Amino acid sequence: MYNGAGGGNDIQWCFSQVKGAVDDDVAEADIISTVEFNHSGELLATGDKGGRVVIFQQEQENKIQSHSRGEYNVYSTFQSHEPEFDYLKSLEIEEKINKIRWLPQKNAAQFLLSTNDKTIKLWKISERDKRPEGYNLKEEDGRYRDPTTVTTLRVPVFRPMDLMVEASPRRIFANAHTYHINSISINSDYETYLSADDLRINLWHLEITDRSFNIVDIKPANMEELTEVITAAEFHPNSCNTFVYSSSKGTIRLCDMRASALCDRHSKLFEEPEDPSNRSFFSEIISSISDVKFSHSGRYMMTRDYLSVKIWDLNMENRPVETYQVHEYLRSKLCSLYENDCIFDKFECCWNGSDSVVMTGSYNNFFRMFDRNTKRDITLEASRENNKPRTVLKPRKVCASGKRKKDEISVDSLDFNKKILHTAWHPKENIIAVATTNNLYIFQDKVN
């Protein structure tokens, strides 16, 4: 139900599942740092601050019980990155998983890339549901038989066993980033991918770990001149030569790798002129782009800055075609948000499968959806309270000023510790994954 009268096509979001500890006391390592569906939507991966990856698998739909889509259950858990120590700098390298990106499935196994601040790893997740039995020289428990006791020979056969899901690191892409990696993006050629840190973007081949090509470098010769950093980067979903990267100054550059080997000169520069009436000391900070995502069609891209979500047509550089205010009521509170550092929070955003709705997170465990066609928006809350399976979520409203209506929450009552930075939308269905600090919520649309 969106703001305004509900129409026949409006989605009603229902609580489906919540994963993670019920505890209010959050263990640092359990803080979720990334969420990503795979290309079919059957698998949902999360990464956390402790360097672990947890993959959930959707159970196959029960044809009899078709009132809801399959639930997501734990499929595999593994330690992707360990804390490291850089001996030259005497620094710890955090094991926190910054991003996970799935490769399209080519055979029975699944592959994903996971990255922390410095190192990217390619993981293979495969199933094993049978094992060979009946060796001649080995007992079933693995002990070796005395060859002299073997009187007849037999051929070992495969017998079914309990399903075992194994994750193994197939490639480790290390030592290519001086600064902190913020993005990885797999190219549509499915052979290469890019990784971006604060000042550089590198291009890798998935098979080659001992070298990468630097394709963007914005490090100034004199570090004192540094005024801008790269905040996110992504390959175009269809054009394997095109990628974009966003900056802390609110600009997005589109680059064509065919134009030159080093893409320091952009092909297009997307920037919206500053609104003079909204100018403040914090203008630059709130314009800093925290996420950039191409639409599935490849015709649009979406950017998230502190207060808004913008949709850009790739053919128009001077302004976005659509702008959605996420929490405009925070504009008058920027000073306090600067003081407590919340103004530096990096929210992500995502498209639904048909590119008709976009979603992003906010504070107080609220998240927002904007329907591009109907221009309606909705605010929902990820909370364990009042959430039984298949109960429809109640829309929330924040009261900016003046009289607070019943069921509204005032700006000053918002909990700024409860932030939803990571959200993901199933590529085909209306199923969303929303991460609070240490819990993962799964919501589905109501199936009648």
Add this chain to the structure above:
Amino acid sequence: MLSKGLKRKREEEEEEEEEEEKEALAVDTWWLDSDHPAVAQAPPAVASSSLFDLSVLKLHHSLRQSEPDLRHLVLVVNTLRRIQASMVPTAALPPVPSLPAAPGMADSLLASSDAALSASMASLLEDLSHIEGLSQAPQPLAEEGPQGRPIGGAPPSLGSLDLLDPATGCLLDDGLEGLFEDIDTSMYDSELWAPASEGLKPGPEDGSGKEDTPELKETELKDTELDYLMDVLVGTQALERPPGPGR
């Protein structure tokens, strides 16, 4: 008020610092409340100077981190510059009574802060370039290929010079000094090390140029030996597991 009791989850010492910050600002925070009638008439200088102090505090805090968040740093520095720029035209300020600070405060603040700010920002960013110098992981020599500039991944061979700027393939002239500045080499003292350490000559301090100095060529080989031996001794090679068969 937004800031009341709303701490983000951080390490203990950061929390303590935040508490101090909040206490320090508690007296003056009336101006943060945009609904407060006096805010509209407050001279920009007073608000600016408190924001200025807060920003400088953030800047120092950020740089005290073992590895500063570059985005945070850059945004704070740029905000500081904006605040400083706004503090310049003090003549246009209307006189406002009943304020804790005198209108003329902005002048003296500016006079003292201008040079101080430039100097402090310059030195802080210079610290950053030293960090950059320390951060060059061992990489093979960059080969110019037809496609862009290949840079090193995992160091497979040990004939590698670890001071190449991966972007341009040029030597960092202050990298040598910066690289070894903080390392206590007393642990590794042996006849193998003596010639190398004597050969080290400090490069220029500004950290900006990438000139190739003659002294560096002499010590190239010795540095790579040094680096290799350090790697072996501290077991960093154990951290990078070579790919197994079939990869």
